[in-house]
Amino acid sequence: MKIAPLPLPMPRDTRFGKGASKLLLPLCAAFGTKGLVVHSASVKKNGRLEALLSEKPGETDCWQHEGGEPALVQTEAMRRYIQNTAPHWVAAIGGGSVLDLARAAAGLSQAPLSVQEYHDGAEIPESPLPFIAVPTTAGTGSEATTVSVLTNTATGVKKSIRHPSFMARLVLLDPELMTGTPASVLAASGMDALTQAIEAFCSRGATCLTDALAKDAAEKVFNALPGACSGDPSFFDDMMLGSYMAGLALASARLGLVHGLAHPLGARYHAAHGLVCAFCLPPVLAFNRPVIPGKYDTLKRIFRRDPLEAIAALIQKLPLASPFTGQVLSDTQAIIEETLASGSTKANPRDVSADQVQALLNHLFQ
Ligand SMILES: [Fe+2]
Known part of the structure; x- marks a missing residue:
């Protein structure tokens, strides 16, 4: 008899509903006092980032993604920042690019090789750093996956890296964050x-x-x-x-x-x-x-x-x-x-x- 596997890995905790993103800092307290919030330029511009961070002011640092699809060089820079500042958790609020970038940088923050070597196929070790995903767009589903799609801008090669430990520990699905997104x-x-x-x-x-x-x-x-x-x-x-x-x-x-x-x-x-x-x-x-x-x-x-x-x-x-x-x-x-x-x-x-x-x-x- 053939036994077929039925894998279905999921984020451990998902909250859905208008205003769910306001739970970010209160729920992240369970992961530690010191966090890094990686965000898109638009959530800063429209004031949503400030609103989230005011929920529970603490030792929360921010990193703004400069835009575009995530590149190896951006991932390496963020990874070094995480290594130097040692947050207890990393959250990403933005579209799929922001989520992919932060997941890869957080997931590889304690790995010994360069980001490029993992992009080229080196085996990725387990990541202990909690990752939290707050999508602002409905599209990539990046918040549900263990995958980051990264581009090597030197060679033009765009491909994914993945590890089971890259799965978000917490996902906040807040449809209000989509307000103001251009129709295109x-x-x-x-x-x-x-x-x-x-x-x-x-x-x-x-x-x-x-x-x-x-x-x-x-x-x-x-x-x-x-x-x-x-x-x-x-x-x-x-x-x-x-x-x-x-x-x-x-x-x-x-x-x-x-x-x-x-x-x-x-x-x-x-x-x-x-x-x-x-x-x-x-x-x-x-x-x-x-x-x-x-x-x-x-x-x-x-x-x-x-x-x-x-x-x-x-x-x-x-x-x-x-x-x-x-x-x-x-x-x-x-x-x-x-x-x-x-x-x-x-x-x-x-x-x-x-x-x-x-x-x-x-x-x-x-
Ligand atoms: Fe896709």
């Missing part, structure tokens, strides 16, 4: 969440547990995304929960070819990750369709119409423009090699050849 950002990050839900659902690593999360996540995000982009905050709850649930699903099930393509394309064309995902999703789903008839039918029930038609109609409704229009495809061989080597591509339900990746790229850049 809500749309792109929401399409990342939808792509992740669909890819986790169709992945070779999917289990009945990840399927339950991925299906509900796909339904929540698909139904809430247009309303959220119109600025109606009543849709933010489902966006934030759906994004988190997709993150939980992908942390165990992995993803697929959209994410295999998204990393090399995003690094070269400097396009928002969610935007790249949005436009890679339809051709990849069409490519996978012959090998996932049952799952395709399930998606049809969730979207109440053919999934490819439903996704095309959704993209039309949202403020999204293809990042590939007017661009020239170059460095093709390297893009194909990185796509084929990606762990996400390996989880794709259909095997893919170099020629098939080339055909997908030609389609995207036509």
